[in-house]
Amino acid sequence: MTLIPVADGHGHSNPVRGMGAARIAERFKEAGGWFWALLSLSPWSYGIEPAGLESYKMMIDIVVRECKEAEDAGLRVACLAGFHPADVDRLIDRYNMDPSKVLELGRSVVDYAAGLCRDGVLDGIGEVGRQHYKTGAERAVIAQLILERALEHARDYGCIVHMHLEHVGRITVDLVEDAARRLGLGDARARTVFHHSKPGTGSYASSLGYPVTIPGVQRLLPHVFRELDPFYILESDYIDDPSRPGAVVYPWDMAGEVYRLYKRGLVGEEYLYRVNVDNVVKLYGVEPP
Numbered sequence: 001m002t003l004i005p006v007a008d009g010h011g012h013s014n015p016v017r018g019m020g021a022a023r024i025a026e027r028f029k030e031a032g033g034w035f036w037a038l039l040s041l042s043p044w045s046y047g048i049e050p051a052g053l054e055s056y057k058m059m060i061d062i063v064v065r066e067c068k069e070a071e072d073a074g075l076r077v078a079c080l081a082g083f084h085p086a087d088v089d090r091l092i093d094r095y096n097m098d099p100s101k102v103l104e105l106g107r108s109v110v111d112y113a114a115g116l117c118r119d120g121v122l123d124g125i126g127e128v129g130r131q132h133y134k135t136g137a138e139r140a141v142i143a144q145l146i147l148e149r150a151l152e153h154a155r156d157y158g159c160i161v162h163m164h165l166e167h168v169g170r171i172t173v174d175l176v177e178d179a180a181r182r183l184g185l186g187d188a189r190a191r192t193v194f195h196h197s198k199p200g201t202g203s204y205a206s207s208l209g210y211p212v213t214i215p216g217v218q219r220l221l222p223h224v225f226r227e228l229d230p231f232y233i234l235e236s237d238y239i240d241d242p243s244r245p246g247a248v249v250y251p252w253d254m255a256g257e258v259y260r261l262y263k264r265g266l267v268g269e270e271y272l273y274r275v276n277v278d279n280v281v282k283l284y285g286v287e288p289p
Contacts, residue, residue, distance in 0.1 A: 004262065004269055005034035005289040006255040007276045009213035009233035010126075010162060010195050011240075012039055013066045016046045018240030021066035024251065025073035031252035032259065033075060034289040035280050037213075037235075038067050039126050039162060040081035042090070045241065050095050056083070056109045064121060076286045078160070080126040081116075082150065083109040085143040085164055089135055099138055106146035114153035117160075123284065125150045126162025127195065130175075148179055154188040160283065162195045162213075169198075173205045191283070196237055196248075199228055206231040211283050216254035225267040230274035233283070234258070 008028065013021040021038065028036065040063040043055040060081040067079035083106040091097040091105070116122040128150045130143050153159045165172050173194070180189060189209040194202060199220075202212035214224060216234035224232075237248040249257075258276075261267050281288050 003259070004032070004272045005276055006032045006258050006272075007035040007233055007280045008033060008037065008216075008236045008238075008251045008254065009280070010037050010039060010193075010235035011238040011251060012041050013063075013070070014041060014045060014240040015062065015066060015069075018242065020240070021069040022073050024238070024240065025070040025075045028251040028255065029074045031255040033251055033255050034277075035076045035078075035284075035286065036070055036251070037078040037080065037162070037284075038063065038070055041239070041241075042084055042087050044090075050091060050097075052105060053108050053112065056081075056105075057112065060113065060116065060122075064116075076289075078123040078284045078286070079121075080124040080160065080162055081113050081122055082126045082128045082162070083146055084127050085129050085131045085146075088139050088142050088146075089131065092139065099142060103142045103145060106142065107149045110146060110149045110153065114150075114157055114159050117153070118157050122159075124160030124162065124191075125153060126160075126193070127164040128161065129164035129195075130166055132164065132166045144179075148183060151179060151183055151185055151188070151192065154191050155183060155185050158188075158191065160191045160193065162193045164195055167198055167201065169201055170204050172201055173208065173210075176205075176210075177208055193283070196235065197232070199224055202232055203228060211279070215248045216257065217249050218253075218257050221257055221261060222266055225261060225271070230271050230279070232275060233279050234275060 043059040070077045113125045128147045154161045193211045194205040197212045212232040213235035214232045236251040
């Protein structure tokens, strides 16, 4: 077990196709985990076929139950639900939805999630953002407009937002910052998270006041610990679906690797506490372990 508590700043569970939150939380806690930001997957990941807003409400109901399961297993949890930018393309391509209807649906999902944030059911909106792959201009604009609706809720209601974005360095950050200035985001930047950031992009985003999560993968951690100030939170981005190879790392393996590098003297206790506890407490307002 790790001596220093480890946080997972962004991950998913799937009780339909995977292990589900309770088993993940138990294994993560055994490895030293104390906090998990748990986000929704798309409705079809849970076997829910799209039928408008009702399908997304069912999706959100699932993630809320999963968050409760993780809390019951002993973790502190931040619970978020959103409209993934890849949903834009899937709804158009596979389900033949009109682009204007996709925009309307995405905004409605974000509005619904924001209402649950105001009611204390959710802690934030996520993921929202822009596609990280090549897509059509119209679809990219739809994703951006849905993201901007979420940013408005961060500004007006204090919702935390996890952003899924493309990887083009400082340009990625500048595009968000342009929207933040136009929307008058102000101090809400401190609730708007650059998820799955590369180290250089994350460092630039942090300098502008944005929280950052960086994947805690084995090949990256030594460089991150050696080169970066402790401005970020580690994330697993675990998907919990055996049919999808996109899981970055198991949360418990991430915790184990953090401990191994600590034992080898590659990273200090104070640094790790800043990354895994102080930054989490600052962003989410949770009690420290």
